[in-house]
Amino acid sequence: MRKIPITIVTGFLGVGKTTLVHQMLKNANGKRIALLVNEFGEVGVDGDIIKSGCGDEECNLIELSNGCICCTVQEEFLPSMLQLIEHKEEIDHIVIETSGLAMPKPLVRAVNWPDLKPHITIDSVITVVDAVGVATGEFCDRQRVQKQRLADDSLDHETPIEELFLDQLSCADLVLVSKRDLVKDEEYQEINSFVQEKIRANTKILPVINGAVSNELLLGIEASAEDDLDDRHSIHEHHHTHGHDHEHDDEINTELLEFPSTSDIKLLIEELKTLVQEQEIYRIKGFVNIPNKPMRMILQGVGDRFDYYFDRPWQDGEQRKTHLVVIGRNVNLIPQKTN
Template sequence: MKKVPITIITGFLGVGKTTLIHNMLKNANGKRIAVLVNEFGEVGVDGELIKSGCGDDECNLIELANGCICCTVQEEFLPSMIELIERKDEIDHIVIETSGLAMPKPLVRAVNWPDLKPHITIDAVITVVDAVGLATGEICDREKVQAQRLADDSLDHETPIEELFLDQLTCADLILMSKRDLVDDQKFEDIKTIISGKARSSAKIIPVIKGELDNDLLLGIGAYAEDDLDNRHSIHEHHHDHGHDHEHDESIETIVLEYGSVKDIKSLVKDLKAMVEDQEIYRIKGFVHIEGKPMRMILQGVGSRFDYYFDKPWADNEEPKTRLVVIGRNVSSLELV
């Protein structure tokens, strides 16, 4: 019985996973790709952007909101995969976008479950890494992390974000260095050396600009990762094996800033940058309604870097308004003035 290949796309918040999948669907060339999106938050920004990559074709999309499928695999992942398996004659490939706060190995392990293993296989785990974020220390400031560890005798392992980053690297078959065009050649080579030292020796590292990469490089890798679990080290699972319970950091939250139209996108971005400077915010992403404009604007911010562009007219069933999903630490009281 032919198994449906699965590509797991992981990476920290804001690295470009959704843009990559959007381009994969735009360039599917007849390949029937189903997508499962695990978003951190109830507003389906990523799902909506992925749908726009399907064009006029029907989009095989399943969205899991508010679920860290690294720890709720049975409750969230299994029913969704069974739903896709029931339609596997209509599907050539499945792509799973994990949330930026999820670890990939539990998903790889779950494919060995009796209900799933006869039907699916992991074609590859792809980890997307933000070259700019690594260059500036926005994602993992290693010197700061080390200083914190040395100053606190109670710490016996890396901080959660560093742990997450390492788990995503050590599970990857392919590592994509996004935003290559924003980093000079020497800095890129320095970052690549760091990544190579932490990743599996067999993992390939490829630079990417604006999420554009030929699907021939992304699909059909044939890693069969579910049969190679022992070579994919996980700090997360190591803690469980040694009796350390895994608890999510309850101070990491997601909120939605929602209001009407915006007169000037540059003024909005200025206000958002000021908010980022005062708070520990990992990502801002959503839709913006520019006053008097029929087109919907997409906005995303990581650190002090913000991108925005018009993607399509507001749909007839959409209310034109601004909705921004903010993910960060202790952000529940945030307001945009």
């Protein structure tokens, strides 16, 4: 019986997973790809961006909103996969874009469930790493962590976010270093060495610019990861296996910024940068309504780096407004000005 291959795309918030998945769909070349998007928070942004990029073609897309596919995989992942399996003759490949806060190994393990194993196999786990975030220490606020280590050797040397990062790397069959063009050659070599120390011996590393990687390199890896679980170390699973007290990071939350319109995008970005400096914010992403412009604008931010572009016209009957999702630790947004 033919098994549908699955590619799991993982990586922390803002590393470029959605851009990569968008390119995978755009360059499908007739391959029928079904997409499952798992976002953190109740309001989906990535799924909307991907659907808008499908143009006139129908997107075979399922959206989940629990954000952390972890110990609760069965609640949403299993029924979603069973739904796709019902149409397996219409699907050549399944791509799962996880939330930046999700660990990939529980998904790989879930493929061995009796209801799923006869029908699907993990073609590969692809972990995306943000070159700029690693190079500058922005990721996981490594400078702050290092200061804590120097001050007190008794402290845990790895924050929960760092553990998540290591779990994503140790499970990978392929690591893509995104935003390669934004770092110098010597910085990239340092990143490459850092990542090489964390991954399994047979895992490849590829630099990426603007999510542009051929599907010939991304699909058809045939790793059968579900048969190779023991070689994919998980700090999270280690805690559970050894009976250690373990709580999920409930301090990470989402907040919404909404106002009718934004007349000055540069002023809005300056306000958002101030917000990032004042609070521990990992990701800002959403849509912007520019008055007298027929096109919807997408805005994305990681740290103090922001990018924005028009993606499509506002649709008839669609409410025009600026709508941004902010993800961070104990985020508490003060009402913002309408720009």
